[in-house]
Amino acid sequence: MNNIFELIQSNQLMNTWFIPAIIVFIGIVLGMIFKQVIHTRLKKAALTSEWEGDDIILHAVESQIVLWFFWAALSLALRDVEIAEPFGLYVSNFLIIILVASITHAAAKLIVGLLDLWSKKQGGGFPSTTMFTNFVWITVYSIGLLVILDALNISIAPMLTALGIGGLAVSLALKDTLTDVFAGLHILLSKKVQPGDFVSLDSGEMGYIQNITWRNTKMLERTNNIIHIPNTKLSNAIIKNYDSGDPSFSVKIPVGVGYDSDLDVVERVVMEVANDLHQYMDEMNKQSTPSFKFRGFGQSSIDFMVYFRGNKYGDQNPIIHAFVKKLHKRFNEEGIEIPFPMRTVIQRSEP
Numbered sequence: 001m002n003n004i005f006e007l008i009q010s011n012q013l014m015n016t017w018f019i020p021a022i023i024v025f026i027g028i029v030l031g032m033i034f035k036q037v038i039h040t041r042l043k044k045a046a047l048t049s050e051w052e053g054d055d056i057i058l059h060a061v062e063s064q065i066v067l068w069f070f071w072a073a074l075s076l077a078l079r080d081v082e083i084a085e086p087f088g089l090y091v092s093n094f095l096i097i098i099l100v101a102s103i104t105h106a107a108a109k110l111i112v113g114l115l116d117l118w119s120k121k122q123g124g125g126f127p128s129t130t131m132f133t134n135f136v137w138i139t140v141y142s143i144g145l146l147v148i149l150d151a152l153n154i155s156i157a158p159m160l161t162a163l164g165i166g167g168l169a170v171s172l173a174l175k176d177t178l179t180d181v182f183a184g185l186h187i188l189l190s191k192k193v194q195p196g197d198f199v200s201l202d203s204g205e206m207g208y209i210q211n212i213t214w215r216n217t218k219m220l221e222r223t224n225n226i227i228h229i230p231n232t233k234l235s236n237a238i239i240k241n242y243d244s245g246d247p248s249f250s251v252k253i254p255v256g257v258g259y260d261s262d263l264d265v266v267e268r269v270v271m272e273v274a275n276d277l278h279q280y281m282d283e284m285n286k287q288s289t290p291s292f293k294f295r296g297f298g299q300s301s302i303d304f305m306v307y308f309r310g311n312k313y314g315d316q317n318p319i320i321h322a323f324v325k326k327l328h329k330r331f332n333e334e335g336i337e338i339p340f341p342m343r344t345v346i347q348r349s350e351p
Contacts, residue, residue, distance in 0.1 A: 004155055005224070010147060013101065013258035016234060017276070018078070020077030021077070023073050023076055023077040024070065024074050025076050025084070025219060026072070026073065027069045027070055027072060027073020028066060028069060028073065028146045028166060029070025029072050029077075030069055030073075031065055031066035031067075031070060032066055033066070033254055034065060034069065035065045035066060036086045039058065039062060039065060043055070043058050046058055048102060052117055053114060053117060054112035056110060056114055057110060058111065059096035059109070059110040060106045060110035060113060061106050061110075063105075063206075064102045064103075064105065064106045067098070067102050068102065069091070069310065071095065071099055071102070074095065074164070075095060078091060091144065093152055093215065096152065097148055097152075100144055100147050100148045100151065101148070103144070104140060104141060104143070104144030104147075105351065107140055107144075108136060108137050108140040108141065110127075110139055111136050111140060112136050112137070112231060113135060114131055116232060134214070140209045153186070160219055176218060179232050180214065180215040180216070180231040180232050181214055181215070181231070181232055182233070183230075183232045183235040184212050184213070184214065184215075184217070184231040184235075185233055187212060187217070187231060187234060187235055188212060191244075192235070192239060192241070193209050193212075193217075193234070193241060194209065195209050195210060195212065196208065196209065196243065197209045197241050197242070197243040197244065197312045198241075198243055198312070198314070199219070199239050199241050199242065199243075199322070200239070200240040200336055201234075201237050201240075202227075202237055202238035202239070203237065203240055205219065205221070206218045206221065206222070206228055206310065207219040207220050207221040207222065207227060207254055210226075215231060216228040216229060216230055216231065217229045217230075217231055217234050217291075222314070223350055240310070242313040244314075247314065248285045248287075248288075248309055248310060248311055248312065249309070249312075249316075250307055250308070250309055251307070251308040251310050251315070251316040251319050251320065252305055252306070252307055253305065253306045253307075253308070253320055253323055253324070253326070254295075254303065254304075254305070254337065255270070255303070255304055255305070255306060255338070256298055256300075256301030256302060256303045256335035256339065257302055257304075257331075257337065257339070258300070258301060258302075258336075258338070258339045259302060259334055259336060259339075261302065261336050263294070263302065265334065265336070266304075266336060269327075269330050269331070269334055269336065270292055270304070270306060271290070271292055271328050272321065272329055272330070273326050274306055274308070274323065275294070276307075276326070277290075277319070277322055277323055277326065278290050278308070281318070281319065281322060282311075283310055283311060283315035283318050284308055284309065284310065284311070284319060285309040285311050287309075288309040290306060290307060290308050291306075291307045292304065292305075292306055292307075293305050293307070299337045299341060300339045300340070300341050301338075306323070308323070
């Protein structure tokens with residue numbers, strides 16, 4: 001008799017949880033199908049649209065689709081199931097935490113993506129650096145945490161008061177760090193430098209700005225060395241930004257020829273070499289043409305300067321390399337002398 005009673009109870013327990021388990025399983029399967037079929041087609045359709053925001057929205061919710069279907073199926077499955085307290089409250093709180101945390105994560109990804117899209121259209125007013133990205137993540141997650149606490153009927157007023165008092169103490173203890181943080185914000189908002197710019201500091205360092213973090217700005221030298229500069233020092237430094245505005249710049253190459261040279265022939269040969277290089281070198285700015293100017297009478301040569309325009313800093317090296325090689329070859333063919341400095345020494349002997 002006891003065995004029969006236990007069997008009946010086990011059957012009732014199975015019937016109680018069997019249908020909810022099936023509902024949850026079906027919800028997960030539907031979520032996977034939706035993600036693989038419908039969401040994939042929506043992503044392909046979004047690629048053909050002119051607005052980039054739809055791609056950001058679909059990317060933000062992609063990782064949460066199956067979780068949202070699971071949450072909806074679990075909520076539906078537990079609607080008609082009687083759960084003894086306090087387990088029913090635990091389950092309800094669990095569902096709230098899952099939903100709010102999931103929406104918070106998707107919202108953070110969405111806001112970061114839209115901020116990046118907006119900054120590109122504004123010409124880099126708010127560049128997507130590690131600093132701004134971390135600000136967005138921390139802010140959105142903090143709001144999500146407060147929403148979860150409020151939904152769980154946990155008073156957040158004492159917590160906010162404690163955070164205010166604690167924030168004052170932390171700000172005094174971390175004065176130098178906060179100074180660097182606000183200096184980094186000033187650098188970004190003033191567009192003094194931005195990631196990707198090639199800059200030269202008054203202290204002599206030169207390199208590409210890679211990232212602006214909480215405390216330091218990371219700069220990559222052309223020798224592939226990394227320099228970490230405190231944001232405060234960078235904010236107060238005198239900076240030459242080669243990529244601010246028009247990144248192209250003039251490349252000047254000094255040359256000298258012998259005094260017995262035919263200057264008309266020298267000018268013709270030099271401009272032929274310069275124009276030929278201008279045609280096929282990608283490093284040269286095609287909007288400007290090379291120019292030639294005699295500069296004066298040197299100690300052992302007539303000096304002149306050839307002017308090119310490179311697209312960006314660093315292009316001067318291949319331009320100078322190619323021009324010197326080609327001009328030296330043409331001068332040898334034309335019989336034009338490139339003199340080297342000479343000095344006459346008169347030796348007098350005393351009687």
